[in-house]
Amino acid sequence: MPDLADEASLLTEQMLEVHVMAIRQTLQAPTVVVKNCEACGHPIGDARRKIMPAAALCVDCQFLNESLKKHYLR
Ligand SMILES: [Zn+2]
The missing domain is CATH 1.20.5 (Single alpha-helices involved in coiled-coils or other helix-helix interfaces)
Structure with a gap:
Protein backbone atom coordinates (compact mmCIF):
# COMPACT_ATOMS: atom_id res chain seq x y z
CA MET A 1 0.00 0.00 0.00
CA THR A 31 1.43 33.05 -32.33
CA VAL A 32 -1.84 34.77 -32.86
CA VAL A 33 -1.66 38.25 -31.56
CA VAL A 34 -5.10 39.38 -30.58
CA LYS A 35 -5.10 43.12 -30.54
CA ASN A 36 -8.74 43.69 -29.81
CA CYS A 37 -10.94 42.14 -27.18
CA GLU A 38 -13.09 39.33 -28.53
CA ALA A 39 -16.02 40.39 -26.40
CA CYS A 40 -16.17 44.18 -26.65
CA GLY A 41 -13.74 44.94 -29.48
CA HIS A 42 -11.74 47.43 -27.46
CA PRO A 43 -7.97 47.28 -27.87
CA ILE A 44 -6.13 45.04 -25.41
CA GLY A 45 -3.38 47.01 -23.71
CA ASP A 46 0.27 46.36 -24.53
CA ALA A 47 1.04 45.64 -20.89
CA ARG A 48 -1.64 42.96 -20.73
CA ARG A 49 -0.53 41.37 -23.99
CA LYS A 50 3.04 41.32 -22.76
CA ILE A 51 2.04 39.45 -19.60
CA MET A 52 -0.57 37.25 -21.32
CA PRO A 53 0.16 37.02 -25.07
CA ALA A 54 -2.75 34.62 -25.52
CA ALA A 55 -5.26 36.92 -23.87
CA ALA A 56 -8.33 37.30 -26.04
CA LEU A 57 -10.23 39.55 -23.68
CA CYS A 58 -9.44 42.99 -22.35
CA VAL A 59 -8.93 43.45 -18.62
CA ASP A 60 -12.52 44.57 -18.08
CA CYS A 61 -14.07 41.64 -19.93
CA GLN A 62 -11.69 39.17 -18.32
CA PHE A 63 -12.64 40.52 -14.92
CA LEU A 64 -16.32 40.31 -15.78
CA ASN A 65 -15.85 36.79 -17.14
CA GLU A 66 -14.09 35.64 -13.97
CA SER A 67 -16.64 37.31 -11.74
CA LEU A 68 -19.46 35.55 -13.58
CA LYS A 69 -17.67 32.22 -13.31
CA LYS A 70 -17.12 32.73 -9.59
CA HIS A 71 -20.74 33.72 -9.21
CA TYR A 72 -22.20 30.77 -11.07
CA LEU A 73 -19.71 28.01 -10.33
CA ARG A 74 -20.19 27.82 -6.61
ZN1 LIG B 1 -13.39 43.66 -23.66
Whole structure:
Protein backbone atom coordinates (compact mmCIF):
# COMPACT_ATOMS: atom_id res chain seq x y z
CA MET A 1 0.00 0.00 0.00
CA PRO A 2 1.52 3.34 -0.97
CA ASP A 3 2.11 5.69 1.91
CA LEU A 4 1.15 9.35 1.97
CA ALA A 5 4.56 10.57 0.83
CA ASP A 6 4.47 8.31 -2.23
CA GLU A 7 0.99 9.48 -3.07
CA ALA A 8 1.95 13.11 -2.66
CA SER A 9 5.00 12.76 -4.85
CA LEU A 10 2.99 10.94 -7.50
CA LEU A 11 0.38 13.68 -7.45
CA THR A 12 3.05 16.36 -7.69
CA GLU A 13 4.61 14.53 -10.62
CA GLN A 14 1.28 14.34 -12.42
CA MET A 15 0.54 18.00 -11.81
CA LEU A 16 3.96 18.94 -13.08
CA GLU A 17 3.39 16.87 -16.20
CA VAL A 18 0.13 18.67 -16.91
CA HIS A 19 1.85 22.03 -16.50
CA VAL A 20 4.71 21.04 -18.78
CA MET A 21 2.23 19.85 -21.41
CA ALA A 22 0.32 23.11 -21.19
CA ILE A 23 3.53 25.11 -21.55
CA ARG A 24 4.62 23.00 -24.53
CA GLN A 25 1.26 23.56 -26.20
CA THR A 26 1.57 27.28 -25.65
CA LEU A 27 5.05 27.26 -27.16
CA GLN A 28 3.94 25.21 -30.15
CA ALA A 29 0.76 27.15 -30.76
CA PRO A 30 1.01 29.57 -33.65
CA THR A 31 1.43 33.05 -32.33
CA VAL A 32 -1.84 34.77 -32.86
CA VAL A 33 -1.66 38.25 -31.56
CA VAL A 34 -5.10 39.38 -30.58
CA LYS A 35 -5.10 43.12 -30.54
CA ASN A 36 -8.74 43.69 -29.81
CA CYS A 37 -10.94 42.14 -27.18
CA GLU A 38 -13.09 39.33 -28.53
CA ALA A 39 -16.02 40.39 -26.40
CA CYS A 40 -16.17 44.18 -26.65
CA GLY A 41 -13.74 44.94 -29.48
CA HIS A 42 -11.74 47.43 -27.46
CA PRO A 43 -7.97 47.28 -27.87
CA ILE A 44 -6.13 45.04 -25.41
CA GLY A 45 -3.38 47.01 -23.71
CA ASP A 46 0.27 46.36 -24.53
CA ALA A 47 1.04 45.64 -20.89
CA ARG A 48 -1.64 42.96 -20.73
CA ARG A 49 -0.53 41.37 -23.99
CA LYS A 50 3.04 41.32 -22.76
CA ILE A 51 2.04 39.45 -19.60
CA MET A 52 -0.57 37.25 -21.32
CA PRO A 53 0.16 37.02 -25.07
CA ALA A 54 -2.75 34.62 -25.52
CA ALA A 55 -5.26 36.92 -23.87
CA ALA A 56 -8.33 37.30 -26.04
CA LEU A 57 -10.23 39.55 -23.68
CA CYS A 58 -9.44 42.99 -22.35
CA VAL A 59 -8.93 43.45 -18.62
CA ASP A 60 -12.52 44.57 -18.08
CA CYS A 61 -14.07 41.64 -19.93
CA GLN A 62 -11.69 39.17 -18.32
CA PHE A 63 -12.64 40.52 -14.92
CA LEU A 64 -16.32 40.31 -15.78
CA ASN A 65 -15.85 36.79 -17.14
CA GLU A 66 -14.09 35.64 -13.97
CA SER A 67 -16.64 37.31 -11.74
CA LEU A 68 -19.46 35.55 -13.58
CA LYS A 69 -17.67 32.22 -13.31
CA LYS A 70 -17.12 32.73 -9.59
CA HIS A 71 -20.74 33.72 -9.21
CA TYR A 72 -22.20 30.77 -11.07
CA LEU A 73 -19.71 28.01 -10.33
CA ARG A 74 -20.19 27.82 -6.61
ZN1 LIG B 1 -13.39 43.66 -23.66
